Amino acid sequence: MPIFGFHGVPPGEYSTVSQFSTMKRAGIDICYTLYNSDQEVKTALDAAKKANVKLIIRVSSLFTDTEGTLNLFKNHPALYGYCIGDEPNPSDFDNLAILAKKIKKIDPYHIIYINLFPNYVEPKLLNNITYRDYLNTFVQKVPVSFLSFDNYPIVKDQVRIDWYKNLEDLRSVSLNKDIDFWAFACSTIHYDYRQPTVSGIKLQQFGNLLYGAQGLQYFTYWTLNYEANWRKENYGYSIVDDRGNPTPTYNVVKSVNEQIQRLAWVFSGAKSVAVFHTGINIPEGTKKLYSVPEQFKFFTTYGKEAIVSIMSNGKNKFIIVQNKSLSENMRLEYQPKMRMRKVDNNTGKSMELSLLKKYNDSILPGDIIVFAYN
Structure with missing residues (x-):
């Protein structure tokens, strides 16, 4: 990048x-x-x-x-x-x-x-x-x-x-x-x-x-x-x-x-397919996320402000969530509906997620969580 x-x-x-x-x-x-x-x-x-x-x-x-x-x-x-x-x-x-x-x-x-x-x-x-x-x-x-x-x-x-x-x-x-x-x-x-x-x-x-x-x-x-x-x-x-x-x-x-x-393997050469915002205050000119993304059984930021971006890069597709707060961690609770991997911010490597488990992650201020699937 x-x-x-x-x-x-x-x-x-x-x-x-x-x-x-x-x-x-x-x-x-x-x-x-x-x-x-x-x-x-x-x-x-x-x-x-x-x-x-x-x-x-x-x-x-x-x-x-x-x-x-x-x-x-x-x-x-x-x-x-x-x-x-x-x-x-x-x-x-x-x-x-x-x-x-x-x-x-x-x-x-x-x-x-x-x-x-x-x-x-x-x-x-x-x-x-x-x-x-x-x-x-x-x-x-x-x-x-x-x-x-x-x-x-x-x-x-x-x-x-x-x-x-x-x-x-x-x-x-x-x-x-x-x-x-x-x-x-x-x-x-x-x-x-x-x-x-x-x-x-x-x-x-x-x-x-x-x-x-x-x-x-x-x-x-x-x-x-x-x-x-x-x-x-x-x-x-x-x-x-x-x-x-x-x-x-x-x-x-x-x-x-x-x-x-x-995370360059995610972003370099990627196309932004769609971008949505969550929370009460939706910025002018942007789109609100009204429903659970189709790749998940369950997905919520509990009303906190976030970006949810869908991206494509070759054979890989990504759903990326960003915490828009400058000062507070954001809770993201989710359960995948299809085979999906979560990308580790510290290594860039990914791990398979269970379709049977509901996950609860905390995203640091300004930071992201990346989900990858084919």
Whole structure:
């Protein structure tokens, strides 16, 4: 499962094998950074290669001398792709399309990365079209490798009411247009975003996965303080500090990433067949689970808020339940009606469940339980 650090290891003195190795140990294997020169890009690519990290690069020469820059870097083994835009307005789409097509003609093998707005931005930033139209228009015009959007849903320890609607929109467009999507978790203090926690990171990243995301991103990897606005907003407790030293968030992200990779055989390449919500408060734009899933004789969260996702991956099918609480364990009681296995979060391995037994499990805040069947 690709895991990506936005504002990763910065250029210059920090572009070292040691810093990229620190990133790799956190479970992040793709780094995005803005570079000031081609030489900074080359230095970073060479160091990243030794740490087995890939780079998505953005440098001014990519726009002023596209062919020359691509020919300079397209054969480097540490290159993952090119970033050509972040949170574009619809009026930017035509120019982005021209540049993306030019890049693809010269280098068809590396990805083109453009990150899109979330659904809570002011309508004028979307030219007053609906968010779904924003996504559809983008896909129709710009030949990107996948969709990416940056909704940071946990604000003042509360989950945005429209986050799940944002995931519903990405899931729908992804399935209709047959294009993958990548999604973010907020991993730094800024504005009204608080210090990252295990339950918060799990809620975000597993929520993304249950809706079908095929790549996971963190904003930010590096603690931002080298611009006045970032210092003003008191960025802090990113995955590493402003000198590249791990913060308490580092081990939080590392542990969640390790769990995700143990379950990569479930999520990587999977299709989201259906997503339902349980509990009293059903988010706008989502579907309520009204009945026991057909694979179970008995199934209840006892009124607690959860996601129930049905996914398909090759010959394997999955029912995955996520506890949507940030602070309380959730009780799940169930009895399978067909041959089914429960996947161990700690090992990624699965064990057969008895059709004659009623099970009672406790799901940690933000965490999941995975059931597999054929």
